[in-house]
Amino acid sequence: EVQLVESGGGLVQPGGSLRLSCAASGFIFSSYWMYWVRQVPGKGLEWVSRINSDGSTTSYADSVKGRLTISRDNAKNTLYLQMNSLRAEDTAVYFCVGGLNKWGQGTLVTVSS
């Protein structure tokens, strides 16, 4: 069974940092592009970042460029999102996505003082 399990979300103050993790199982993780997508509760979906199968290529939405960093550890079947200089507008549920057809359940990040 394919599983993507996110962790690391929580409440953080503006300007703070957080690191999200996504543990993958049930498919060949090292063969897939992986992505982070976010959704403000009750609102639409926004692509945040992507990384190719070996981690050598990454892309970011303009809204997060320079503040969020995507990475992966294929030996551990894990995807990461390092989130720095967080803003209130980063508050959202963050989904880990594999190959566009594998989605995690999401982890909520709340940026508030």
Next chain:
Amino acid sequence: DVVMTQSPLSLPVTLGQPASISCRSSQSLVYSDGNTYLNWFQQRPGQSPRRLIYKVSDRDSGVPDRFSGSGSGTDFTLKISRVEAEDVGVYYCMQSTHWPWTFGQGTKVEIK
């Protein structure tokens, strides 16, 4: 960025009746390899999104054949031939031709 515009944004439907959602992009979604990377996602209440359709009209594994996608260039449609209760949720079109990929605003399908 490519803007994806869906209509309608709310779609009340009668069980067993057809439903149709339109999606238009601000520029052509034909990629340099000749493929058109237009996807449709379903998000049921309280769940993560699930992809239904990719490359305009290809159904993902396990997706009922009452769901179909069509279109070309900048104009696309998702059709549900006979709506069932489990189809309630929000449907998003999404283009994966031009980075940053972008979603439509979503269409909320509900039962009348």
